[in-house]
Amino acid sequence: MKSIGVLMTCHMDSYLEQELEKRFNLLRFWTATEKSTFLATHKNSIRAVVGNAFGGADAELIESLPKLEIVASFSVGLDKIDLAKCKEKGIRVTNTPDVLTDDVADLSIGLMLAVLRKLCESDRYVRSDKWKKGDYTLTTKFTGKTVGIIGLGRIGMAVAKRAEAFSCPIHYYSRTEKPETKYKYYPSVVELAANCDILVVACSLTEETRHIIDREVIDALGRKGVLINVGRGRHVDEPELVSALVECRLGGAGLDVFEHEPEVPEELFGLDNVVLLPHVGTGTVETRQAMADLVIGNLEAHFQKKPLLTPVV
């Protein structure tokens, strides 16, 4: 399989790169000085694309790779892949579901605790020697707070299970009601936001869910409400979120994703009621390896004409 060209869209994981290099002819797209020339040079050998949350396979890229057979995403989210175009051209698509569910759910709860109990701020307080001058402020209790989840898929359910262990009542919004869960359903995100203390975005990014967190939802969540985003930056109308936080119309936010990563709105840096993370929802050694193994496994299965492990298209 060493002659098979695999185009990696951006630097994503050293272990994945290393394993791809052992098996295929790995082409690192981000190192190309002139992208169109690079594609023109290699287009006839590239039969696979490995993408992620930052760089996937849009229509333009797909059109410029006539020999493309499979797009294997190093993510569960598919928002960077033109799925319709792939279907049209018979290109297979795989992602990395399940292996990363725990990590994203763990981080969601970690963000809730960090925002409500001000973990990062109080760590800063101790490190800057301010504790000698006075005790830190009281913070907000987490146990028993109502958690509202947007999207009750694998990740949403995992967040719910963890929050329940803290005696948090669980409310949710989903495309369809799930009566088999004992959680309280709301037919709209605004109503959900008005009826919870902490709102978590745990759904996939599609045309329908872009800016699902808008001014109306933020107002409904309110002065004491907290927003947690472990989905995609574009789930949130970011300028609206920033002004709500700066103007104290929203109680706080824990954000792992942003609209224009790695750019983060600077107005957030001075706030003590936000926690900011550099898209590390799946950022553990164990999970990245499991994700990489799935990417490799899917590619090998495809080129050996065996059933794909985690096909989407």
Added chain:
Amino acid sequence: MGITTQDQFLTAHAHSVQALLLSGTHPVTSDTLRLLPSPGLIVTTSAGLNHIDLPECQRRGISIAGAGNLYSEDLADLAVGLLIDVLRKISVADRYIRRQLWPSKGEFPLGFKLRGKQVGIVGLGSIGLEVAKRLEAFGCNILYNSRRKKPSIQYPYYSNILELAKNSDVLIICCELTEQTRHMINKEVLLALGKEGVIINVGHSAVIDEQEMMGCLMRGEIGGAGLDVFEKEPDVPKQLFALDNVVLSPHRAAHSQETILALRDLVVGNFEAFFSNKPLLTPVIMNQLF
């Protein structure tokens, strides 16, 4: 008017005092108790009882009202929060972004998963049980050490703290400070926990030999720590400030606004109960202690 000493103040007012209200910061010794001719009640707001001369109180028939389980949820929440922070580098990452390193330095170091971690809880009282309940939901395996094995509890019990440490990836200190637990987490226990091990302390600082822990952290002999308590608060050893594998909290694990309001109600409730000859809301039962 000069500054009266505590003893002078007590001597002047002793005959009219019937109850003491304490936090955990000042010890109440038999000397203090002797100055007060008829205290019937001590109400303490602290989570622990090591600042009170318990045998003397029992001898003199002094009732003690403690905080009961008031702090257990907040303490458990913070223990879990500190653990997730250490394993997933939340505070480090937040600093990384605020220092604008994400655009220039790019990839942030990976953390470690919670599922499958062996979590050794030191002291399975109400705090330890709340911690266990929460971490089970993350897929952690719970082990414990306590004064006595608890027959109704399914988690594996280790009577020896060293054995617990050898079998744990994480140790969470949830126990009282007593003669037996003082510096119980010593160098041997820390080395048994090992270079990927994490220690979380929301209990009493003196349960851990702080000097030894510092040494282990500096030499990479343990993986990381989440600490709410320190031996000489608010003086925190400066060597910790340079470490990215520790998360530091200024002894606020039990202090959410909601809990402090509940504490006020509890203290008032206990005084009211005592002075109207009703049972205390949260009596400390002496014979359960020693």
